[in-house]
Amino acid sequence: MPQALIRVAIGQANRYLIAAAEPGGNRRTTTPRLGSLLSMDSFELNKILGAILGTCLILLALNIGAGAIFTPEKPSKPGFNIAVKEQAEGEKAGAKEPEQPIETLLAKASVEKGQAAAKQCQACHTFEKGGPNRVGPNLWNIVGSGRGEGRGGFNFSAAMKGKGGNWTFEELNKFLSNPRGYIPGTNMTFAGLSRGEQRADVIDYLRTLADNPVPLPKAAEGAAPPAGGEPAKK
Numbered sequence: 001m002p003q004a005l006i007r008v009a010i011g012q013a014n015r016y017l018i019a020a021a022e023p024g025g026n027r028r029t030t031t032p033r034l035g036s037l038l039s040m041d042s043f044e045l046n047k048i049l050g051a052i053l054g055t056c057l058i059l060l061a062l063n064i065g066a067g068a069i070f071t072p073e074k075p076s077k078p079g080f081n082i083a084v085k086e087q088a089e090g091e092k093a094g095a096k097e098p099e100q101p102i103e104t105l106l107a108k109a110s111v112e113k114g115q116a117a118a119k120q121c122q123a124c125h126t127f128e129k130g131g132p133n134r135v136g137p138n139l140w141n142i143v144g145s146g147r148g149e150g151r152g153g154f155n156f157s158a159a160m161k162g163k164g165g166n167w168t169f170e171e172l173n174k175f176l177s178n179p180r181g182y183i184p185g186t187n188m189t190f191a192g193l194s195r196g197e198q199r200a201d202v203i204d205y206l207r208t209l210a211d212n213p214v215p216l217p218k219a220a221e222g223a224a225p226p227a228g229g230e231p232a233k234k
Helices: 002-021 034-039 042-070 089-095 102-107 111-121 158-163 169-177 196-207
Strands: none
Touching (some): 102 169, 102 196, 111 196
């Protein structure tokens, strides 16, 4: 842009020089020589210089004004704005299926799957009758027993003792889902089982670890057999 301004100014100056150097209106098409320029009086020279300066100022003002009008607005951050539909909180909540009651899950539970899943607990617990306590208590006959008591004199945490009650199917389900969330202060460091079906399998397996297993809940007893043809256990 500065080069264009210079070319326009030089052309305008040449026209003024030609007009000033030729009296009588007889203009020549050639550029005046240096001698003719020096012979002009100061008044004519001032007019020429003023015209050149005025032309440059006008062109500069036009350039600044055009830049201010047509310059695109720069974004605060580089990139493109992409419109994304925000999901309402109600839709997010509706996406998660409600968890089934433990009675319904036990109707479809598998003792074999529960025994396989319980192997991850063998580092802290024993399962056989008369087995020793480890980091956690022995789990023989755990279903229906008192919470935080017995177990061959195991040293339960104050939180477990203070919770009280019995290890019912529902209580085991809540505890295995999130041990430290359900009983804050418990010494059990296990993170828990997030899937309800897997918890039901483990609880059903623990139910069998007894001389006289606790009967399944009524909802589980009368439920239809699970997929695969195996009847509901009683």
